[in-house]
Amino acid sequence: MSWLDDQKVAISYICRRLYERGYLVATSGNVSARSEGHFLITPRATRKDKMVPELIVECDADGRPVGEDLASSPKPSTEIEMHREVYRQRKDVNAAIHAHPPYCTACSLASISLTEMLLPELAIYIGPVPTVPYATPGTNELPQALKPYLSDHNAFLLMRHGVLVLGRDVEDAFNRLEQLEYIAQVAYLVGSMGSVNPLTKAELLKLTSSARRIGLELSKRLLTLIE
């Protein structure tokens, strides 16, 4: 199977998992993947539980759809500029998922920060997660708001909107998203019980050296914080 066919199947499968896990509803959210010279993204206004490989939109490196019959083909997601900005800034990232998971979205509204390392999973799989100021969905405001955070973070809470999670491939991005929503749920539960103490710098140093020994790639942002 070619990279394109393989990735169209992978993106469709991830869309259905996003829907099943309740990380988005109806037609919301979008998923993209790229490799040298190729860029795939989910179509505009399409339910993710109904996603099939034939609906995934192939674009050139500038985000323009390619194909024989463009007039009748599905149109790319309205958030395509956000995905393009990710790939412009991050050579190490080949997939991005934007979704509306309820606990992460609620954390953005309640000003619950996920920049502190509450759990080891957050430190080793994702790193600090900034809250990006509100930007009008579907406009260029969103990539502009993300720009200052993109170079050294792997996931973002989008104020009043949802999340953006990056990965080596769509499976990697989905794994991070699943971890992130779990962490947001725990942060919410702990917030309703009392105060939260993040991992100390000494604990983070032990954790990151053990994660390095098994070859995990750590968040650049986290490494600058514990230097």
Ligand SMILES: [Zn+2]
């Ligand atoms: Zn959205």
